[in-house]
Amino acid sequence: MSQHLLGQLRDELDVLDAKHLIRRRRTVETPSAPALRVDGRDLLAFCSNDYLGLAAHPAIIAALQEGASLYGVGSGASHLISGHSRAHAVLEERLAEFMSPYMEHARALYFCTGYMANLAVITALAGKDAAVFSEALNHASLIDGVRLSRAAVKVFPHRDYAALEQMLQESNANTKVVVTDSVFSMDGNIADLPALLALCERHDAWLMVDDAHGFGVLGTNGRGVLEHFNLRSPNLVYMGTLGKAAGVGGAFVAAHTTVIEWLVQKARPYIYTTAAPPALAHALLTSLDIISGAEGQQRRNNLQQLIASFRQGLRLPSWELMPSDTAIQPVVIGDNAVMLQVAANLLEQGxxxxxIRPPTVPAGSARLRITLSASHTREQVTQLVHALNELEAASNEAAKDEATSNGLAEAP
Incomplete structure (x- = not known):
């Protein structure tokens, strides 16, 4: 390989390193849980999306083992060849039934990942003659789906629905698709879905909702943001992730049966990929049982209590705890280097x-993305709160000392 080409990559990596933007992986040696063994160390983790603590649930582990015994390990082919297992079919039926209170003539389609599901929906619904209206803080998978669609693209500011309405009014596209996250993954706030749906119905547009961080968590029965707002409309196309609160893997799209049939026929990320292992679909049946039952309700209630305890305990005059009622609780620090040092100090405490740094979030808004799980204890959350309060106070004192030494402030 050309040393010139390698040199170019090394130079670019050096630039990222100088800006404190290099990402590094850690190796987790134990099942997903608040208490982890990571690179040989015991750590208390607040960075998983396992919101209900189901990823290592004994009943789901047993269901996965049973699924492997029934269906083997791999699917062997794409869904439209020979890879569509009975396990996939049963899961799709259950998901459609689960979401049917908020869908007319509901049908569901199972995908390997949420990323793939988003690419599939947007590219299938919005061709080059369509117009897509995308929320400014949408997830990368939605952004990539919009780019691949070849549709005309308008990006509306975060939760600025007046701007969106003007864009919809000015568009003469035959097909209009509004695309949004439900719970924004880096901010933790929730889109105003009732306002968005009203606009879509008024302007005859699809509303494609990525509920990756809401499914299983929001709503009395865990049906996500649609249950949270009690929404029902044929204009809705709903994507729910099954590797976060559901604890296993993959994702599904639920919509009117005609929409799902269109995806089966036209969605390239669905048609041209090997189906997910059937054992995962079999295990997800047990996840759905837990999510929709009394145990799921108890876990959601516990999670809400932990969120309230976390927010009430923090005292951060110079950092910003973003407004969020969800399991995602971001603390914005601002500077990349300072934020990384805080994260390193927390790691030293276990x-x-x-x-989180740019480009995932805007420049100057580097943050700690703290995620809570129903599996955390009150004591563990209190430990985190105390550590953050102490580090913020120490950071303030260090900033004052630096300002004094530079002659920017008088010494006390």
Whole structure:
């Protein structure tokens, strides 16, 4: 390989490193849980999306083992060849039934990942003659789906529905698709879905909702943001992730049966890929049982109590705890280097949190992305709160000392 080409990559990596933007992987040696063994160390983790604590649930593990015994390990082919297992079919039927209170003539389609599901929906619904209206803070998978669709694209500011309405009014596209996250993954706030749906119905547009961080968590029965707002409309196309609150893997799209049939016929990320292992679909049946039952309700209630305890305990005059009622609780620090140092200090105390920097978030808004799980204890959350309060206070004192030494402030 050309040393010139390798040199170009090394130079670019050096630039990222200088900006404190290099990402590094850690190796987890134990099942997903608040207490983890990571690179040989015992850590308390607040960075998983396992919101209900189902990823290592004994009943789901047993169901996965049973699924492997029944269906083997791999699917062997794409869904439209020979890879569509009875396990996939039963799961899709259950998901459609589960979402039917908020869908007319509901049908569901199972995908290997949420990323693939988003690419599939947007590219199938919005061709080059369509117009897509995308929320400014949408997930990368939605953004990539919009790019691949070849549709005309308008990006509306975060939760600015007046701007969106003007864009819809000015568009003469025959097909209009509004695309949004439900719970924004880096901010933790929730889109105003009732306002968005009203606009879509008024302007005869599809509303494609990525509920990756809402399915299983929001709503009395865990049916996500549609249950949270009690929404029902044929204009809705709903994507729910099954590797977060559901604890296993993959994703599904639920919509009117005509929409799902269109995806089966036209969605390239569905047609041209090997189907997910049937054992995963079999295990997800047990996940749905837990999510929709009394145990799921108890886990959601516990999660809400932990969120309230976390927010009430923090005292951060110079950092910003973003407004969020969800399991995602971001603390914005601002500077990349300062935020990384705070994350490193937490790690020294045995606490692992997500360290988020640009381009995932805007420049100057580097943050700790803290995620809570129903499996955390009140004591573990209190430990995190105390550590954050102490680090913020120490950071303020260090900033004052630096300002004093530079002659920017008088010494007390």
């Amino acid at each position: 606490i692992w949190v997500g360290a």
